[in-house]
Amino acid sequence: MKPDTLSESGYRVTEDADLSRHNSFRVPARAQWLIEVDDARALPEVFELGAVKSSPVLVLGEGSNVLLTRGWPGVVLVPAMRGIRILEDRGDAALVRVGAGENWNEFVHWSLGRGFAGLENLILIPGSVGAAPIQNIGAYGVEVREFIATVEAFDRRTGQYVRIDNATCTFAYRDSVFKRDPDRFVVTAVEFLLPRSRELVLDYAGVRDELVAMNIDDPNHAAVAEAVMRLRLRKLPNPAQIGNAGSFFKNPVVPAALADALLRANPALPCWPATDGNRKLSAAWLVDAAGFKGAREGDAGVSERHALVLVNHGNATGAQIHALAHHIIDAVDARYGIRLEPEPRIV
Ligand SMILES: Cc1cc2nc3c(=O)[nH]c(=O)nc-3n(C[C@H](O)[C@H](O)[C@H](O)COP(=O)(O)OP(=O)(O)OC[C@H]3O[C@@H](n4cnc5c(N)ncnc54)[C@H](O)[C@@H]3O)c2cc1C
CATH class of the missing domain: 3.30.465.10 (Uridine Diphospho-n-acetylenolpyruvylglucosamine Reductase; domain 3)
Incomplete structure (x- = not known):
C-alpha cells in the first residue's frame, strides 16, 4: 500500500502512524497503517487493498472511548465523512x-x-x-x-x-x-x-439545582444545555488537560434480590430501577467505597473528582491503566460480589 497524504481517492493513508493523538487517554501506541476515509464511496476500494485484506482492521472515531493497551498490528480506519x-x-x-x-x-x-x-x-x-x-x-x-x-x-x-x-x-x-x-x-x-419542541428532562443528577444556581426558573432548551455544560465542566476531568475516557465502568445492572441484599448492608449505595425488574447500581459509589477514588499506581490513576474516571497522569501506558482497572474490578468483586464491566473498548 502506498502512503499517500493527498489522495483524491477519498482516503488518506499514513504508514507507521502515531496514535497518541488519536486516543483521549493519550497513551503511546502506533498503528502499522492509518487510513482516514473522507468519502464513504471509497470503502469498497479500501477493503480491497492488500494490507487491509491481510491484517486486522480497527475502526476508530476520535478515540474517546477506547483504551489502547498496545500498538495496532494492522490498519486503523478512521471514518472522516463530513456534512x-x-x-x-x-x-x-x-x-x-x-x-x-x-x-x-x-x-x-x-x-x-x-x-x-x-x-x-x-x-x-x-x-x-x-x-x-x-x-x-x-x-x-x-x-x-x-x-x-x-x-x-x-x-x-x-x-x-x-x-x-x-x-x-x-x-x-x-x-x-x-x-x-x-x-x-x-x-x-x-x-x-x-x-422542534420536546419536554425538558430535568430530573437527573443536579440539573434542576444548577438551573436554580443560574437564577433560571423558567428554563428552555438552551438553558438546560448551559446547565449541563456547567455540571460536566465541574465534575469531569477535561481530556485536554488529563488523559481519560470518561466513565470507565458501566453501572452494573443486577437482579432486584441482589440489589436489596446489598442495600440492607450498604444503605447509602445509589440504586435505580432498570428494565425487566432489575436494578442499576452506582459503579462510582462501589469504586469509591472500595477505596480507589484518587488512587494512583504510577501515572495510572483514578480521578479525585470522579471515582468512575480513570486518568493518565502523564506517562502511563495503556497496559498500566488496564492493570489498575483490573485491580479495581477484583477489589469491588471481593467486597461486594459484583464484577464491574469496562465501558470503553479495550484494544
Ligand atoms: C471526558 C469524557 C466524557 C464522556 N462522557 C460520556 C457520556 O456522558 N456519555 C457517554 O455515553 N459517553 C461518554 N464518553 C465516551 C465517549 O465520548 C463516547 O463513547 C463517544 O461516542 C466516543 O466517540 P469516538 O468518536 O471518540 O469513538 P472511539 O472512541 O473512537 O470509538 C469507540 C467505539 O466505537 C467504534 N467506532 C467509532 N466510530 C465508528 C464508526 N464510524 N463506525 C463503526 N464503529 C465506530 C470504535 O471501533 C470503538 O469500538 C465520554 C468520554 C470522555 C473522554
Missing part, C-alpha cells in the same frame, strides 16, 4: 443526515442553534457522530437512541452499504448491535429525527 444536511423538514421535526466524521458536540450546537430540541442533555460528550450509536451515548437522563432514525453503514461482511433502522440497532444501556458485533459495520452517517 450536516436537512433531508426533510416536517414542520414539527426534521430528518437530518450527519456524516460519521462530524464532531458530536459541534452537531449538538448546530441543532440547538437551528431551534431543534432534545440534544441539550447530550452536550459536551466527546467524540464523533459515527460513534454515537455504537454505545448509544447517554447523559443526564437522555440517550441518543431517542433521536436516531437510521444508521448508514458499510457492512464489512457482505461488502454492501446498508441502512439500519432504529429497531434493528437494538439499542440498550451503553449498547447496540454495533457494540455487540464490533468488526462488522463501518458507520458512515447517521440520520436523526430532531423535534
Whole structure:
C-alpha cells in the first residue's frame, strides 16, 4: 500500500502512524497503517487493498472511548465523512443526515442553534457522530437512541452499504448491535429525527439545582444545555488537560434480590430501577467505597473528582491503566460480589 497524504481517492493513508493523538487517554501506541476515509464511496476500494485484506482492521472515531493497551498490528480506519444536511423538514421535526466524521458536540450546537430540541442533555460528550450509536451515548437522563432514525453503514461482511433502522440497532444501556458485533459495520452517517419542541428532562443528577444556581426558573432548551455544560465542566476531568475516557465502568445492572441484599448492608449505595425488574447500581459509589477514588499506581490513576474516571497522569501506558482497572474490578468483586464491566473498548 502506498502512503499517500493527498489522495483524491477519498482516503488518506499514513504508514507507521502515531496514535497518541488519536486516543483521549493519550497513551503511546502506533498503528502499522492509518487510513482516514473522507468519502464513504471509497470503502469498497479500501477493503480491497492488500494490507487491509491481510491484517486486522480497527475502526476508530476520535478515540474517546477506547483504551489502547498496545500498538495496532494492522490498519486503523478512521471514518472522516463530513456534512450536516436537512433531508426533510416536517414542520414539527426534521430528518437530518450527519456524516460519521462530524464532531458530536459541534452537531449538538448546530441543532440547538437551528431551534431543534432534545440534544441539550447530550452536550459536551466527546467524540464523533459515527460513534454515537455504537454505545448509544447517554447523559443526564437522555440517550441518543431517542433521536436516531437510521444508521448508514458499510457492512464489512457482505461488502454492501446498508441502512439500519432504529429497531434493528437494538439499542440498550451503553449498547447496540454495533457494540455487540464490533468488526462488522463501518458507520458512515447517521440520520436523526430532531423535534422542534420536546419536554425538558430535568430530573437527573443536579440539573434542576444548577438551573436554580443560574437564577433560571423558567428554563428552555438552551438553558438546560448551559446547565449541563456547567455540571460536566465541574465534575469531569477535561481530556485536554488529563488523559481519560470518561466513565470507565458501566453501572452494573443486577437482579432486584441482589440489589436489596446489598442495600440492607450498604444503605447509602445509589440504586435505580432498570428494565425487566432489575436494578442499576452506582459503579462510582462501589469504586469509591472500595477505596480507589484518587488512587494512583504510577501515572495510572483514578480521578479525585470522579471515582468512575480513570486518568493518565502523564506517562502511563495503556497496559498500566488496564492493570489498575483490573485491580479495581477484583477489589469491588471481593467486597461486594459484583464484577464491574469496562465501558470503553479495550484494544
Ligand atoms: C471526558 C469524557 C466524557 C464522556 N462522557 C460520556 C457520556 O456522558 N456519555 C457517554 O455515553 N459517553 C461518554 N464518553 C465516551 C465517549 O465520548 C463516547 O463513547 C463517544 O461516542 C466516543 O466517540 P469516538 O468518536 O471518540 O469513538 P472511539 O472512541 O473512537 O470509538 C469507540 C467505539 O466505537 C467504534 N467506532 C467509532 N466510530 C465508528 C464508526 N464510524 N463506525 C463503526 N464503529 C465506530 C470504535 O471501533 C470503538 O469500538 C465520554 C468520554 C470522555 C473522554
